[in-house]
Amino acid sequence: TPNVEAKSAVIKLFEEKGLGTGTTNYKLRNCGVSRQRYWGAPIPFVHCDDCGLVPEKVENLPIALPEDVEITGEGNPLEKHPTWKHTTCPKCGKEATRETDTLDTFVQSSWYQFRYATDPKKWNEVGIDKEDVNYWLGVDQYIGGIEHAILHLLYARFFTKMLRDLGFIDALKEPFERLLTQGMVLKDGAKMSKSKGNTVDPDKLIEEYGADTARLFTLFAAPPQKELEWNDSAVEGAFRFLKKLYDRSSKVTQKSLPKIDQGSLSKEEKLARVKVYEALKKSTDVYESTFAYNTLIAACMEALNALDKQSNEQVWAEGMYILLHLLEPITPHICAELSEMLFDSANLKAKIDVLEEVFVQDTLTLAVAVNGKRRAEIEVDAGAAKEDIIAMAKEQVAKWLEDKNVVKEIVVPNKMVNLVVK
Template identity: 65%
Template sequence: MEYNSQLIEKKWQNYWAEHKSFEPSEDFTKEKKYILSMFPFPSGRLHMGHVRNYSISDAFARFHRQLGKNVLHPIGFDSFGMPAENAAIKNNANPKTWTYDNIDYMKGEFKSLGFSFSKTRELATSDELYTKFEQGFIIDMFENGLLYREKGLLNWCPHDKTVLANEQVVDGCCWRCDTPIVKKDMNQYYFKITKYADELLDSLKKLDGGWPKQVLTMQENWIGKSNGLEFDLFFDENSLSILDNEFKSFDVFTTRPDTIYGVSYTALAPEHPIVNYMIDNNLLNHDGKGLDRIFQIRKMKDTSSIDRQKVKVGVPLGLDVIHPLTGKKVPVWIANFVLMDYGSGAVMAVPAHDDRDFDFAKKYNLEINAVINPKEGEHDFTTSAFTDAGVLFNSAEFDGLNSKKSQYNIIKYFEENKIGQKTTNYKLKDWGVSRQRYWGAPIPFVHCDSCGLVMEKKENLPIALPAHVEITGEGNPLDKHPTWKYCKCPKCGIDAIRETDTMDTFVESSWYFLRFCASEVNWEKEAFSKEQIKYWMGVDQYIGGIEHAILHLLYARFFTKVFRDLGYIDFDEPFDNLLTQGMVLKDGAKMSKSKGNTVDPDAIIQKYGADTARLFILFAAPPTQELEWNDNAVEGAYKFIKRFNDRSSNIVKTDTIPLIEHTTLSKDEKYARKKVYEALVRANEVYNEKYTFNTLIAGSMEAMNALNSQNNSDVWSEGFWILSSILEPIIPHVCWEISSENFSLNNLSSQKVLDEVFVEDSITLGVSINGKRRCEIEVAVDESKENIISLAKEKAGKWLEGKEIIKEIFVPKKLVNLVVKG
């Protein structure tokens, strides 16, 4: 049977589509398996990173179908977003047309790769039905105080001309286009994610063992819970006169109250209200240079992430505050390492006991006041900060206390004297979801001069986007639309203005996994039902990139907890197990169009076939590691599949797996069976525990080689029956073709591992002379020690000539060592 990948693959892809082979059953008594990949943005073409992601999920789905489980393996498209709008501007196209044309093309690519996705549950998050259900959820969240609108200083991307959430700012730049962000004061809608900060943190423990520890740590650090002391720093009289008594103090938060006596300066974020006031009222006394430096600091990338290795930059404000315990004056600076969105945007600085503060103090020649000594030895505070635990000194009544234990005493002192209090702070801030663009889900609110901010009525949903819109790249197209935004107030009926901001696309991806649970029968009626959710959730295996560890995964966890509290569901974590696949590289770099190092999956399919692409991508490296593209390895994958197909001609066609009397087989035949069943054992381990598809494929290749070394047709047939089942999740087309020609594709749930194939008739032992391995002997498993040593002497005879054996060492099932002299 000659291997023709084009004919075979089209044949089976059409068969699967015609027979709806991959649709989940409505029989909720069956054991279920929900396998999900993070869905793609419809950019127009798949890349090899997509192929890797979906090859992994498809292997899981096909494996569990073979075990007789009810498998939900859906796919959709994260189709709203700025890239579609930018493409519309560039190509003078409508974003919706551009998006859905790309979706159609990518669906064809999915089919050409043989991915076993459910067709009846496909979705795009820009579908009006999806928007309708989502807008209903948004209204419910607003009614329950989980969504609010207020003015604030926001992250603004000048290139994309939209607001970004804190999580979408990476090193001071837009996460998509890498443009440095600026701060802009404007109204914004927020999800109250901070209400769930403690629960989001605590429930990470439930995911330990199912999620990579790296992801759990990243989420824990992003939530950033810290306990410490909060207190006010009051300005001295001269500073009050400079500020015209507009500000009398500002508050600071510290996790190191034990260092309070070491404060030698304080620092404000460059966007702090006090800084803004001084700029607006021309109170900076720096001959104009100070103002320029402040604006430079605001533009610096590292204002969004505290990186102690980067250069520290500051501007003195000419103000002083009074130390709350010593009464001494402390200068106030602006510093690039202080974040406006963490704490109050102000910090107390202790150069002697903080590396960041030390670098800043050394640069600007500020005092370094040491207050903690090492428990043993001394520390040179002129060269570096001492940041470990130690013993307090120069700290008044707290001298001699252990630095860690003293924190309780110092906080207690502040609280008893009503000058401060114990406080818990979080790095996590409420999630800003307003975006100033056209191609997004409209926020279902109306602005009424009489009623204020009013929710749209649910019976009027969805609030859909206008079909015709002019997109120029300047401002929000919805705000400029001649008719769309004008409406009647849902509450009083007078003329009103519809909200023109659209939602952050991460909103859509925060609940799509629940939508997939809705059956075809109820698809139009409801987002999902409690019965469906109870059966399918949680997602048994979720697959996606590590780059989504904070944004998408944190938001999805938040939405799940919100939906629980709103009564939609009765669980609080969506993804039971998470696999984060590594990137696909070429020439040592991540594949990207800008680098010119991409590999087109279509070209691989045309030349070698989809099974080759799938086999290579799963064999080249463990799924969690980076994968380096290798053209020679792709060729090798193709040759293995062709050889596997060609050797199937040795199979004796049968409706049942052959019955083999193992004890009557030759040594080569027994070895071949053993390698086949070793691969079967490995399959169960790989899909349920290790995910190392590369080792499973390697084991299958070893089994193939062992089958080639013997000629028993029954052993051939049994081996191919089992190997076809093992490899079907990885190279499905050729396995279905082989099975259709020779036997029914085996159901792994009925294939038992036979202990008899692992029983060894003989074993191989190493023979050493004075500890140096010289040869090997093969002996019966139950051979006596005396016969084994005798055979070892005979086999090693040439190394024993003229020598006296003074000791015989026998390690059962391992080795014989003969100690000689002479």
């Protein structure tokens, strides 16, 4: 990119003129990794009067925290524990004292993905298994709160590069490819939190409406990046949609995806297919990149409404086949049940192609303007000739053309006809 090229050009110029040289600035400063806290990984070092600071023997790792600890709110509980810190020196065997500081949580959160990617069967032999790490990482999509967006990612990058330089992992440029920071849940305008006591118990929602309604409602309320204002009445809407979806399963009379002759369909039937395939088209983007599940749910709701306005059995079968396929990750229980009942679950495993023919419109609505002012609309065949379109347009706006000369006829394809008169 130009700015990166410019940077090296500027450095080169400065070096040529003897004005300065290029250098790399590191903005991460030294930072303490230890804390005087119980809740952290113990630092596996022992203080010996004779040997000084001695690392614990590998076979004694990991050093576990004591469970009979007394949390008083004062001082370090590990320091005050009666026995935990007393041990022997790994080097000379004399009485010695454990390090009672623990590692701050950021130390572990900076590289846990490498450990998680390592097969647990290998955990006793290696900390990080290169082969497993190469297979699973980097992380394609990271999801977390905004409070972790800066420092945690900075530390994780540092650890990744450090572990790479030390040879524990192979070349991995960045630990995380993409980050999604989820929005907070608000109730009556305030952040929902246990300390404020304004939380909503999802168990009650699940008890009353079922898990699918709770899931649909939550995902429909807002895109995950945005704040979500909890609204009890919207739960009803989600519940009604699922009841309707369940009810419409009775419209399906065939077990597989039908081959539909688009030419034989009525306007309503065609529109229903357009809505169903619009939802299908949207789904790839939503599931793979934007996570705007609310827009996909809205598209599915529109599709079900459009299906309701026609009664073609094939269009219904196709519509339900696709809608259940699309909604399955969002409302898995109802979709699994209906899919099994209607299609032997074939629709859940299928890769369904978007049929572009569905979107080909056979008629178009064009605006007709006279001297730039919109006067009427005409509906024309998609393949209509320009002369026919103009003739039809003139007929529609005849009263504005009386006693005038048409000096210019402009057809903007698929949009409008403009007649300039004098």
